[in-house]
Amino acid sequence: xxxxxxxxxxxxxxxxxxxxxxxxxxxxxxxxxxxxxxxxxxxxxxxxxxxxxxxxxxxxxxxxxxxxxxxxxxxxxxxxxxxxxxxxxxxxxxxxxxxxxxxxxxxxxxxxxxxxxxxxxxxxxxxxxxxxxxxxxxxxxxxxxxxxxxxxxxxxxxxxxxxxxxxxxxxxxxxxxxxxxxxxxxxxxxxxxxxxxxxxxxxxxxxxxxxxxxxxxxxxxxxxxxxxxxxxxxxxxxxxxxxxxxxxxxxxxxxxxxxxxxxxxxxxxxxxxxxxxxxxxxxxxxxxxxxxxxxxxxxxxxxxxxxxxx
Amino acid sequence: xxxxxxxxxxxxxxxxxxxxxxxxxxxxxxxxxxxxxxxxxxxxxxxxxxxxxxxxxxxxxxxxxxxxxxxxxxxxxxxxxxxxxxxxxxxxxxxxxxxxxxxxxxxxxxxxxxxxxxxxxxxxxxxxxxxxxxxxxxxxxxxxxxxxxxxxxxxxxxxxxxxxxxxxxxxxxxxxxxxxxxxxxxxxxxxxxxxxxxxxxxxxxxxxxxxxxxxxxxxxxxxxxxxxxxxxxxxxxxxxxxxxxxxxxxxxxxxxxxxxxxxxxxxxxxxxxxxxxxxxxxxxxxxxxxxxxxxxxxxxxxxxxxxxxxxxxxxxxxxxxxxxxxxxxxxxxxxxxxxxxxxxxxxxxxxxxxxxxxxxxxxxxxxxxxxxxxxxxxxxxxxxxxxxxxxxxxxxxxxxxxxxxxxxxxxxxxxxxxxxxxxxxxxxxxxxxxxxxxxxxxxxxxxxxxxxxxxxxxxxxxxxxxxxxxxxxxxxxxxxxxxxxxxxxxxxxxxxxxxxxxxxxxxxxxxxxxxxxxxxxxxx
Numbered sequence: 001x002x003x004x005x006x007x008x009x010x011x012x013x014x015x016x017x018x019x020x021x022x023x024x025x026x027x028x029x030x031x032x033x034x035x036x037x038x039x040x041x042x043x044x045x046x047x048x049x050x051x052x053x054x055x056x057x058x059x060x061x062x063x064x065x066x067x068x069x070x071x072x073x074x075x076x077x078x079x080x081x082x083x084x085x086x087x088x089x090x091x092x093x094x095x096x097x098x099x100x101x102x103x104x105x106x107x108x109x110x111x112x113x114x115x116x117x118x119x120x121x122x123x124x125x126x127x128x129x130x131x132x133x134x135x136x137x138x139x140x141x142x143x144x145x146x147x148x149x150x151x152x153x154x155x156x157x158x159x160x161x162x163x164x165x166x167x168x169x170x171x172x173x174x175x176x177x178x179x180x181x182x183x184x185x186x187x188x189x190x191x192x193x194x195x196x197x198x199x200x201x202x203x204x205x206x207x208x209x210x211x212x213x214x215x216x217x218x219x220x221x222x223x224x225x226x227x228x229x230x231x232x233x234x235x236x237x238x239x240x241x242x243x244x245x246x247x248x249x250x251x252x253x254x255x256x257x258x259x260x261x262x263x264x265x266x267x268x269x270x271x272x273x274x275x276x277x278x279x280x281x282x283x284x285x286x287x288x289x290x291x292x293x294x295x296x297x298x299x300x301x302x303x304x305x306x307x308x309x310x
Numbered sequence: 311x312x313x314x315x316x317x318x319x320x321x322x323x324x325x326x327x328x329x330x331x332x333x334x335x336x337x338x339x340x341x342x343x344x345x346x347x348x349x350x351x352x353x354x355x356x357x358x359x360x361x362x363x364x365x366x367x368x369x370x371x372x373x374x375x376x377x378x379x380x381x382x383x384x385x386x387x388x389x390x391x392x393x394x395x396x397x398x399x400x401x402x403x404x405x406x407x408x409x410x411x412x413x414x415x416x417x418x419x420x421x422x423x424x425x426x427x428x429x430x431x432x433x434x435x436x437x438x439x440x441x442x443x444x445x446x447x448x449x450x451x452x453x454x455x456x457x458x459x460x461x462x463x464x465x466x467x468x469x470x471x472x473x474x475x476x477x478x479x480x481x482x483x484x485x486x487x488x489x490x491x492x493x494x495x496x497x498x499x500x501x502x503x504x505x506x507x508x509x510x511x512x513x514x515x516x517x518x519x520x521x522x523x524x525x526x527x528x529x530x531x532x533x534x535x536x537x538x539x540x541x542x543x544x545x546x547x548x549x550x551x552x553x554x555x556x557x558x559x560x561x562x563x564x565x566x567x568x569x570x571x572x573x574x575x576x577x578x579x580x581x582x583x584x585x586x587x588x589x590x591x592x593x594x595x596x597x598x599x600x601x602x603x604x605x606x607x608x609x610x611x612x613x614x615x616x617x618x619x620x621x622x623x624x625x626x627x628x629x630x631x632x633x634x635x636x637x638x639x640x641x642x643x644x645x646x647x648x649x650x651x652x653x654x655x656x657x658x659x660x661x662x663x664x665x666x667x668x669x670x671x672x673x674x675x676x677x678x679x680x681x682x683x684x685x686x687x688x689x690x691x692x693x694x695x696x697x698x699x700x701x702x703x704x705x706x707x708x709x710x711x712x713x714x715x716x717x718x719x720x721x722x723x724x725x726x727x728x729x730x731x732x733x734x735x736x737x738x739x740x741x742x743x744x745x746x747x748x749x750x751x752x753x754x755x756x757x758x759x760x761x762x763x764x765x766x767x768x769x770x771x772x773x774x775x776x777x778x779x780x781x782x783x784x785x786x787x788x789x790x791x792x793x794x795x796x797x798x799x800x801x802x803x804x805x806x807x808x809x810x811x812x813x814x815x816x817x818x819x820x821x822x823x824x825x826x827x828x829x830x831x832x833x834x
Binding site: 058072095107151 | 324328344642646647653834
């Protein structure tokens with residue numbers, strides 16, 4: 001609240017073992033204010049465990065997690081420093097949603113007026129006086145967001161906030177995350193589906209098997225993963241392969257009448273095809289999606305888990 | 311705020327009051343009051359305790375008597391078959407037995423009576439007309455100064471007993487031991503009472519020369535003229551017992567006017583079961599009498615405690631709510647949010663304990679106050695003797711009941727924190743406090759187990775388990791000098807009120823300490 005420097009989440013060398021599972025295996029990264037930081041990895045990669053360690057719920061076997069240089073347990077009125085949504089189902093079902101926020105506000109020395117503000121912010125105004133047990137998962141996520149925002153904290157930690165949300169809710173959530181980050185907050189959002197973070201996160205921390213696989217900006221991440229390929233649809237695939245191969249391209253068939261072309265720009269591909277009168281109906285510059293880049297990167301850890309499971 | 315750079319640090323715009331434990335208590339109270347089921351449970355608890363008043367106080371309409379060998383219920387009394395003989399009450403208002411054989415003469419002003427006793431024997435009826443010589447422990451004879459010969463009047467006595475040595479007793483509830491051992495020709499007992507205004511002092515001696523003070527009793531408002539003399543009584547569990555004392559060296563400092571023999575209370579009813587006798591022979595006087603002198607205590611004697619017989623029904627909802635106040639959070643994962651809001655975990659546990667303790671205390675206070683208010687009115691209407699308690703004792707019983715319930719709630723909370731599951735936590739607390747109480751108090755054998763009042767070992771449960779906390783409700787003292795059944799069922803507990811409460815508190819404190827240790831150590 002009175003920090004004069006950037007408030008960062010610093011995770012340094014976290015190790016934690018649950019029985020025979022090494023949930024965290026030397027995980028190290030820093031989350032800075034500004035862009036939304038996506039925290040991605042397959043299920044079981046250690047995302048939730050790391051987040052629980054950050055907010056002081058789980059004790060690591062080794063390593064430290066600090067917020068603005070301080071361990072969570074040393075924060076006074078911690079919800080005014082860090083807001084977290086770790087489990088949208090963490091509710092007493094018979095308690096009304098507004099009362100759920102009310103006790104939380106009281107615990108931090110906040111008044112009921114702030115409760116009504118976050119209810120409006122989360123779009124729950126009409127449902128606030130209903131029992132939280134009757135909420136859909138999407139509404140529970142909104143209630144969890146409202147709880148995280150109660151203390152208007154500079155640091156926000158959300159674990160799988162898109163789970164159970166309808167398309168409209170997902171759009172709302174993405175806008176909200178971007179807006180919160182744009183205010184200069186430090187925002188860490190986990191997901192096991194990269195697509196959810198596609199146009200939200202500016203920075204990515206990709207984890208697998210309890211350690212960081214990649215810690216990079218989204219732009220660099222995609223650039224590293226996608227070679228430039230062109231997708232070509234033609235009724236004469238044999239001719240196309242021949243002429244493009246002569247022009248120096250590497251061409252592979254990816255389906256009936258569909259070719260994938262590497263080594264040529266789209267403009268060059270079109271001019272070569274038209275120059276040899278090869279018919280085509282589509283030429284598309286193929287940019288690797290975040291999802292594809294992510295799948296490529298995490299394949300190893302997913303395969304490892306499949307082996308262990310079998 | 312500038313927005314052209316994405317790395318401007320955000321600062322919280324809301325104003326929170328400085329961190330305070332008070333806020334956590336407020337939060338936990340908000341949690342409690344916003345779950346309707348919990349609030350309803352406490353209302354049910356209050357209603358259940360109060361409703362039991364009508365069961366507890368409905369039992370008192372038949373004649374009760376102690377096993378004191380006198381007034382055992384068959385007397386024709388007041389005419390209608392269901393009417394009970396008028397119950398004498400002592401100077402303190404308590405129901406008493408006051409039946410014995412009294413060889414007395416009126417004396418006025420200060421003075422002294424001294425005797426030498428050389429024998430105490432007894433007879434016990436062993437058939438419709440047969441009597442067999444036998445002594446029972448509290449058979450007694452001695453000297454007594456008594457305001458008058460009506461039942462319930464103030465008195466002080468020095469006496470020898472069959473098994474309890476020399477005693478000084480006064481005003482029914484007072485009892486102090488003197489010389490030990492039994493009396494005989496070769497080992498006589500000298501007894502002396504000295505009246506000085508409203509104070510009477512008792513002495514005993516083995517030789518009539520060296521006297522030892524046994525005790526001093528103050529009888530407020532004692533009349534100037536009183537009856538002084540010799541007495542015998544034969545308290546026992548049955549009827550038809552007599553005790554006989556042989557007196558020598560009878561000395562009165564007052565002018566002697568000759569002995570009159572009287573069966574105090576008359577024969578039958580609340581009086582003696584067998585007529586007494588007086589024989590004077592060459593310097594010795596032999597007095598034979600039946601009956602008993604003392605408080606009418608023991609099982610079956612009603613007191614305000616009877617009104618709180620349903621306390622255990624209020625305990626049950628409190629245990630369930632106390633445990634679920636924390637296990638409910640574990641079940642839903644809500645504990646993580648609570649701990650994120652209060653990361654120094656001992657403070658969260660303490661706040662929960664404060665709230666559940668306060669809920670238990672206030673509910674208990676309302677229930678106990680209601681039950682006592684309704685109960686005392688209903689007990690007054692029954693016409694049977696009710697043991698009076700002082701305002702202080704009544705306050706101790708009401709506040710103690712509230713405190714006992716409060717601590718039980720905290721115990722349930724602590725065990726809930728330790729076990730983290732509702733079903734096992736509730737079961738554990740019920741096994742620790744509810745079952746022991748039921749076993750020791752309500753589920754004892756017929757007529758409260760053995761006549762000795764030990765409850766067949768189950769009474770131990772009220773010493774060692776948290777159910778000892780129920781001791782705070784005991785209204786009538788357990789008089790060791792009274793032959794009566796004193797069982798937990800009748801409201802007599804093995805531990806003193808606050809001692810029993812301390813046992814319960816020790817359990818709660820130990821459980822809280824373990825809960826704190828585990829809560830800090832475990833991942834949430």
